[in-house]
Amino acid sequence: MADINCAALVYIEDDRLLLVKVRELEKYYLPGGKIEVDEEPIDAAIRETYEELNVVLDKSLVRYLGRVEGPAYPQDAVVSLECFTYDGKLSDVSKNNEITEVRYFDLRHHEQIAPAVLVLIEQLNTGELSYAK
Template sequence: MSTSVIRIAAALLIGPDGRTLLVRKRGTRAFMQPGGKIEAHEQPVQALTRELDEELGLAIDPTQARYLGAFSAPAANEPGFVVEAQVFLLSIDAPVSPAAEIEEVRWIDPAGDGGLLLAPLTGEAILPFYRTTCLATC
């Protein structure tokens, strides 16, 4: 039995106070990095730019997105699927508001989970990577 893969671009958004932004999609419980599926004609950073605008009303300069790497984990909302994410680090100092399929946004200290249910990709891969690698060097 093969596992189906969902290819996404995701952002580790860091605010001026060092907190990171997580989002929760409408009708779901787990919080995750903002971002979304990479369309066939897109490079990951292009998909990220489009998704951040659609989901948060956030216009970014794609040249400021620092590539952190590829991460994978079981999908939070699609049983039997694995999410393969191209993850980018961005520092932002702009207001965001949930739009499209995003129901809620939360800023949390990346050293913890903010008391939230986290998607596997966020809780098991991206935030641990950030804590061990980026807090000192990114």
């Protein structure tokens, strides 16, 4: 059972995954965050995307991708990520709140990516999760 339950946006453009970095942390992770009490995961993903990237997602274009569990970063815990994709185009992405960097990563670039995101990438590569726009 996961210690931390989060909702996250998985957005891939030109075979590159959108990731964010917080403050002094070294690793990048998916835009998203903790699901609040009585909040639906899809609503958490939309809220967190707005809070972190200043992007308003059209709920009708948000699609459930699947759940990924992996090591939380930087905590010593397990995180469960309820992952969503977006069938629209993300435009005017900008960092907000605690976000210090927004960057697209090649799916084969692993050194700076948080462990749970590596689990997601592995599941995408093996076909366990299917990302299609």
